[in-house]
Amino acid sequence: MPLAPTLAVIGGGQLARMMAQPAIALGLPLRLLAEGEGVSAAQVIPDQLVGDYRDLDTLRKVTDGCDVVTFDHEHVPTEHLHALEEAGVAVRPGPDALVHAQDKGLMRERLDELGERLGLGQLCPRNAIVTSVAEVEEFGFPCVLKTTRGGYDGKGVWIVRGAGDAEEPFRVAAETGVRILAEELVDFRRELSAIVARSPSGQAAAYPVVHTLQVDGVCREVIAPAPDLAPELASRAQEVALTIAKELGVTGILAVELFETTDGRVLVNELAMRPHNTGHWTQDGAVTSQFENHLRAVMDLPLGSPAPRARWSVMVNILGGERADVGRLYDGYPHALARDPHLRVHLYGKELRPGRKVGHVNTYGDDLEDCLERARHAAAWFCGDLGNESE
């Protein structure tokens, strides 16, 4: 009899890589399906297969002998997930939940229905599926157009101020066969994120609501907890996230990205059903990291405390810049670590490329300004924005 069940993980990115750390502590063997040799998670998980997650035979092979399968990303086709379930593998999160993180149109429809049925009021910005520029005009300018599938990190999102702006989205939609969702342009004060973990048994744990700073649709900074957030808005955000997790039957981590509107409400922007960039602070700032609670949740083990360990935690992403003369990230260590012996660095084993997320740094402490300065300095240094040049 093996010492523990094996968990299959589909996708070899940094999220799978960071699941490996708590898996080592828990004594939980992982089996990885990586999209290529030597990708981020494939560097650190011995039991691996290289193959295409869109191929059902490959998915059957990697899950053979595994009780449970989970994901680094949301791109596995729904019909394959149903096939795995029929073969007796517990798919967590399951296809009927995951589809709401794959298709923004279905997500909006379901959340609008939930808000009404449960008396929760408006959960989402006003929205509608649109099939022509004329329908966008009817919806009203300015608005946001989004592809219902396939967008991430700011891709597949357009701010549309007139009919001319609406042509490109429909061209992309026609090329890729996805639908277009129109949403009101929300007047927001800032973006928030509410992360919860939920197990198949129904146990749930809510992390503190954080402030997330996005630049060009990409997460750059996270502050936990969100400074000066009204307690009733924090509770509302957690309640919304817990309700979505329960009603959609999410297992594992659910990240709910929200707008805090200028008129004092929270509205759901995006859902992700996996560990999320806005939860990376938990690795060093919470009793139990989002990665460990994702593993515990999908294995239906009791969840760990999501309580923060410090007054403030800050996460800043390390993103590849435009400069080509930057040395290896590794060469940033002597300065960054000597300057700040409390700095926590997480690198993903990726080469620097413009705009690519290659790592992040975490800081924590009693003084938010100090945490921000240390994390921003370190991230900028690793990116080469402070003269970290190769020789």
Place this chain on the structure above:
Amino acid sequence: MPLAPTLAVIGGGQLARMMAQPAIALGLPLRLLAEGEGVSAAQVIPDQLVGDYRDLDTLRKVTDGCDVVTFDHEHVPTEHLHALEEAGVAVRPGPDALVHAQDKGLMRERLDELGERLGLGQLCPRNAIVTSVAEVEEFGFPCVLKTTRGGYDGKGVWIVRGAGDAEEPFRVAAETGVRILAEELVDFRRELSAIVARSPSGQAAAYPVVHTLQVDGVCREVIAPAPDLAPELASRAQEVALTIAKELGVTGILAVELFETTDGRVLVNELAMRPHNTGHWTQDGAVTSQFENHLRAVMDLPLGSPAPRARWSVMVNILGGERADVGRLYDGYPHALARDPHLRVHLYGKELRPGRKVGHVNTYGDDLEDCLERARHAAAWFCGDLGNESE
């Protein structure tokens, strides 16, 4: 050019396994020499070779292309380490330091010399190499006899109250070709451990001095910091550890196990030059774990802060007991994790066998009694001492 240098690690036990977690965060590739297929660290480090650490060709193969080699244990022959150094590999800790963790006779000789030369006073219990029962009688009963090499976890140590007790040690010595060291039987209040990290550049960091409870020569519990330790004794213990690290040229983690004598002194018992059981609390209780600081030190990167993150931290080992009807450790999770959402569990991927270290639990908080109760309960539960029976 690779993203980072590769660090070779000799030995596939739980210490190498726990180095893998910070190596993932640091983006530092590890290459493992494992003593067998599927041993503890081999489960979690993809780049691995299975072979014998006593074979120089095997050592050359695993270090090929690595700038630095470090260790999970102290058993690699000194002459092989010199050969690797001559081939241009940085051996950390180096053979001239490591020999003091391999040979207790050389260690005592060197520490006695150091204490005298540097005016530090007595560092060790009174001791002498003995070659016959008559010489033990001359040294004086009662005393402790130890094999100078090869002992660990209470093996190779005898308390000798008369000539009759001294025969077995000399029989073992004759069989294995090691020397016998006689030491005074120290009248001690408790055992302490002082852990420091030191880099080749000479930077050093000292962790808080901890209380360690040994049962039959095996570490069972650690409390950090040692309760009610006089500040001058804590400083003395740290000073002794830092001095030994510097004078012996240790790189990486040095653990100094000490006696706190009933007359208020600290005396060195054992040295280990690798992450140590008495430092496992740092994984959850310190800003930088001993495993991360070991990696940083041997790679000559700036060290991380050794500061504690909580008032108290407690580590309790999970040891296999005598019962054969205990289920898998994994099956202990539902109760242990549900009872204590703050519990931190570290399992080593090993089967339960009597007396075998198979994992540990960490707790931390403001209330020492609460930390002790939670950690002891969880460890006992996993061992099967509280009715965690297989069905």
